[in-house]
Amino acid sequence: MLSHIALLPVLLPLIGAPACAILRRPVFAWGFASSVAALAFLSAAILLKLTFEHGVIHYSLGGWAAPWGIEYRVDLLNALVLLLVSGIATTVLVASRTSVWHDIAENRRGLFYVACLLCLAGMLGIAATGDAFNLFVFLEISSLSTYALVACGRDRRALLAAFNYLVMGTIGATFILIGIGFVYMLTGTLNMTDLAQRLPGLGESRTVFAAYAFIVVGVCLKLALFPLHLWLPGAYTHAPAIVTAFLAATSTKVALYVLIRFSFSVFHLESSRLALSLEAVFITLGIVAVFAGSLVAIFADNLKRGLAWSSIAQVGYMTIGIGIGTAAGLQASLIHLFNHALMKGTLFLALAAIAIQVGGNEFSKLRGIGRRMPWSCAAFTVAGISLIGIPGTAGFVSKWYLVTAALAGEQWFLVLLIVAGSLLTAVYIWRFVEIAWLDSAPEKATGGDGEAPSVLLAATLMLALANIYFGFDTRLQVSASGGAAAALLGEAAQ
Amino acid sequence: MSSTALLLASLAVGPLAVAGITLLRQHPNPREGLSLAAGIALVIINLQLLNALNSGAPPSWRGPDILPGLRLELAVEPLGMLFALIASSLWLVTSVYAIGYMRGHDEKHQARFFSFFALSITCATGIAYAGNLLTLFLFYELLSLATWPLVVHAGTDRARHGGRVYLGVLLSTSILFFLPAIILTWTTSGTLTFTPGGVFSPDTPPVLIAGLLVLFVFGVGKAAMMPFHRWLPAAMVAPTPVSALLHAVAVVKAGVFSLVKIGVYIFGLEQLNAAASREVLLYLAGFTLLAASIVAMRQDNLKARLAYSTVSQLAYISLGVLLAVPGGITGSGLHIAMHAFGKITLFFCAGAIMVAAHKTEVSQLRGLGRQMPFTMGAFLIASLSIAGLPPTGGTWSKWYLMLATLEAGALLLVAALIISTLLNIVYLGLIPVRAFWPTGSESSAGQLREAPLACCLAIGITTLTCLALFLYPQPLYTLVSRIPGAGG
Numbered sequence: 016m017l018s019h020i021a022l023l024p025v026l027l028p029l030i031g032a033p034a035c036a037i038l039r040r041p042v043f044a045w046g047f048a049s050s051v052a053a054l055a056f057l058s059a060a061i062l063l064k065l066t067f068e069h070g071v072i073h074y075s076l077g078g079w080a081a082p083w084g085i086e087y088r089v090d091l092l093n094a095l096v097l098l099l100v101s102g103i104a105t106t107v108l109v110a111s112r113t114s115v116w117h118d119i120a121e122n123r124r125g126l127f128y129v130a131c132l133l134c135l136a137g138m139l140g141i142a143a144t145g146d147a148f149n150l151f152v153f154l155e156i157s158s159l160s161t162y163a164l165v166a167c168g169r170d171r172r173a174l175l176a177a178f179n180y181l182v183m184g185t186i187g188a189t190f191i192l193i194g195i196g197f198v199y200m201l202t203g204t205l206n207m208t209d210l211a212q213r214l215p216g217l218g219e220s221r222t223v224f225a226a227y228a229f230i231v232v233g234v235c236l237k238l239a240l241f242p243l244h245l246w247l248p249g250a251y252t253h254a255p256a257i258v259t260a261f262l263a264a265t266s267t268k269v270a271l272y273v274l275i276r277f278s279f280s281v282f283h284l285e286s287s288r289l290a291l292s293l294e295a296v297f298i299t300l301g302i303v304a305v306f307a308g309s310l311v312a313i314f315a316d317n318l319k320r321g322l323a324w325s326s327i328a329q330v331g332y333m334t335i336g337i338g339i340g341t342a343a344g345l346q347a348s349l350i351h352l353f354n355h356a357l358m359k360g361t362l363f364l365a366l367a368a369i370a371i372q373v374g375g376n377e378f379s380k381l382r383g384i385g386r387r388m389p390w391s392c393a394a395f396t397v398a399g400i401s402l403i404g405i406p407g408t409a410g411f412v413s414k415w416y417l418v419t420a421a422l423a424g425e426q427w428f429l430v431l432l433i434v435a436g437s438l439l440t441a442v443y444i445w446r447f448v449e450i451a452w453l454d455s456a457p458e459k460a461t462g463g464d465g466e467a468p469s470v471l472l473a474a475t476l477m478l479a480l481a482n483i484y485f486g487f488d489t490r491l492q493v494s495a496s497g498g499a500a501a502a503l504l505g506e507a508a509q
Numbered sequence: 510m511s512s513t514a515l516l517l518a519s520l521a522v523g524p525l526a527v528a529g530i531t532l533l534r535q536h537p538n539p540r541e542g543l544s545l546a547a548g549i550a551l552v553i554i555n556l557q558l559l560n561a562l563n564s565g566a567p568p569s570w571r572g573p574d575i576l577p578g579l580r581l582e583l584a585v586e587p588l589g590m591l592f593a594l595i596a597s598s599l600w601l602v603t604s605v606y607a608i609g610y611m612r613g614h615d616e617k618h619q620a621r622f623f624s625f626f627a628l629s630i631t632c633a634t635g636i637a638y639a640g641n642l643l644t645l646f647l648f649y650e651l652l653s654l655a656t657w658p659l660v661v662h663a664g665t666d667r668a669r670h671g672g673r674v675y676l677g678v679l680l681s682t683s684i685l686f687f688l689p690a691i692i693l694t695w696t697t698s699g700t701l702t703f704t705p706g707g708v709f710s711p712d713t714p715p716v717l718i719a720g721l722l723v724l725f726v727f728g729v730g731k732a733a734m735m736p737f738h739r740w741l742p743a744a745m746v747a748p749t750p751v752s753a754l755l756h757a758v759a760v761v762k763a764g765v766f767s768l769v770k771i772g773v774y775i776f777g778l779e780q781l782n783a784a785a786s787r788e789v790l791l792y793l794a795g796f797t798l799l800a801a802s803i804v805a806m807r808q809d810n811l812k813a814r815l816a817y818s819t820v821s822q823l824a825y826i827s828l829g830v831l832l833a834v835p836g837g838i839t840g841s842g843l844h845i846a847m848h849a850f851g852k853i854t855l856f857f858c859a860g861a862i863m864v865a866a867h868k869t870e871v872s873q874l875r876g877l878g879r880q881m882p883f884t885m886g887a888f889l890i891a892s893l894s895i896a897g898l899p900p901t902g903g904t905w906s907k908w909y910l911m912l913a914t915l916e917a918g919a920l921l922l923v924a925a926l927i928i929s930t931l932l933n934i935v936y937l938g939l940i941p942v943r944a945f946w947p948t949g950s951e952s953s954a955g956q957l958r959e960a961p962l963a964c965c966l967a968i969g970i971t972t973l974t975c976l977a978l979f980l981y982p983q984p985l986y987t988l989v990s991r992i993p994g995a996g997g
Binding site for chain 2: 400403404405406407412414415418419422423430431434435437438441445449452453486487488489490493
């Protein structure tokens, strides 16, 4: 009976989406979508608690036992990602009303929330399922709805951005499908646990490597790992403000989960001959991403675009963690996955509030914004400080674990690069701080005046406070990620 | 109140003052009254803590775990007590001074100014009472951030540029060197708690100790060891009370304080003495104190000259630690106090000159002694204290530092100390002498025009303290000599 709950976070938004389409008034759609997300969050929280207490939770869909039927298999890693995605989705959806009303034409608002729920269902599905093909299906559900969401952006460049994303995303999904097809051909099973048991028996055949290569490249496209990141800046910049906040905090995180799941649970990167070269690839690409992403972010004229590039840089940190290849590295990567969602969620929500007031996120429009919107800008500053990794914030915890992992691996050079990266972060965050707090506002202030709408502001402040809270009380991220990392590498060691 | 509650209260004073100042931002008089009340409260709390320390039951506090096995810790020990007492008492004096200065100078955004001022002092208190490196680092970084709005207070392009250099150097050094050093200490020794005698086991690889020492010395950028000293002159764009309290006392002393603390409680004198990199760093400190003095000679801007003088004096303190002999620790501890009172007086005087006579360059001060005899007299006494000459408190700290250098047998450094003292007399002492010298043209010998009363009051207090510390250094000495490893 208890195990039914493994299905709930996925089922709620999946059923909620068509139900939401029936609602005619956009404001009802908003309320409905928010409550569905909140329920999903609640069930994810219970799920995490259960996995802490009872270990892995299995659920066989339709009563068909694995490996024949589709199995939902939730361990600490899944549960953490489920909690994170549904939590961010709840916050963002609740906060979304004013921003969506501002960005999206009236007749599309209801459908917008349908797409949001579908996207959420897709992401939660990816994070909950234990079946490789089922994962692909959910990936497509979330991707397709994301393309639609991005295309909702205010100006026509959003269409091009969405199209770019669609092309790249489809290539990525196809690669993943090819990879899954290869392993199905080899083993005759799609269940991940089953795959994990059968693949080692096949030895180190080229087909296995090819399958893994296809999957990694496909996932890295979704993850926007440098140099497969080209779709991301456009999509994040031109998507509606709320969509950016939602995607930045969730979508790359789910992709990272898939990468970790396939690398460590299914393919046993650890014990493979490929491991060494792949680890080098992850570290190298991660470092290049950190520096390239941060440098572009420093020179961006539009703050939203700058933060999009910053996301590429932060994904770099997460892959560095994977590349270190130890349990500590993996744990650092997972902790940063969690913390980065908090930071980017806050940053993009604050930008959404600012966009409502001044009509954009170009630096030229942000002069003196700190005087007009002190609370939103304070939230942005706190999240920015967290992104830099100053102690007392969640970002510091990420940095601490990443540096500790690199030190334990005696990779001194890597330590230097990791900390140097956060200095670059400081540069682009402080560019905003100076312009927002020190400049005086332009004479002709465009758009409305004053603070953001109260609900949006409350959500932003709550996320900003979460950045501080999780900088002091780290039990949740640390224990969940520690358990998950140990389990992943434990599985691999078998 | 229990002593632990007092310890926590010392950190609560600042944030409470900020809340009050924000509420009263439209009412200057109650607002500044509140600033003063907070200052008095903090001094009283610190004196109570001193009592507790003297009674043999030093208060301490441990927070919940942040990372497994690692938590925020506060603990009162003699060195931190010294720093907290200096910072809080001078905060009170500076608050008096700042009221006169900010009004006399008609500065804008005064509520913001006093708020961040209070926050900065809270951070300094946090550094003083930190019980482990993590806590120290937390407040160290927050202090950099909390002082940035004060540095860029004017909002001009020059202020912003100064702010960028300031934050840039401080954050770079702390993130690039300090943080890795802390994490490396944690992974090596398994603890970050300040422990008398050090935390490293004797079988720690010497190369690791040597490397860590380098990382710590450069990582604590606030100690302004060359080549990472540029932030201090850059910070001089701030209003003078900021330069006085933060960049002569709280921030820079937080830097050298951290170095002493790390030297005594993380390395311990024995490990420090054995560290292979110590000698090199010691001579770098010697170089810094001489080079900064020479640069100071060439500065015409009074505040810039004082800034370089501070860089030089901070190097004395770093040198005292790096000598790794008991006398050096005593000298460093004493110099933290003596330099604080001397340098803050000098900055007060510089601000008073700016407010009353609108002069900022040294070359403009000729003959000003007629106009501002009190200020210039105080300047002279404080200069003597910085140079280490009687009848001022600076004599004692320089004395111990000199003895320790002799004890360590570093004759070259003894020469550097002597030359630097001579340079001190030239570039600081000559300013008031010239000011009192007859100028020939009698036009400038106008009537008496001193700074506002509040400013003069503050100058009077710190100058008298400089003199009093010559006659009664005993209380300070008793406190300093209780630092583990100190002696002499």
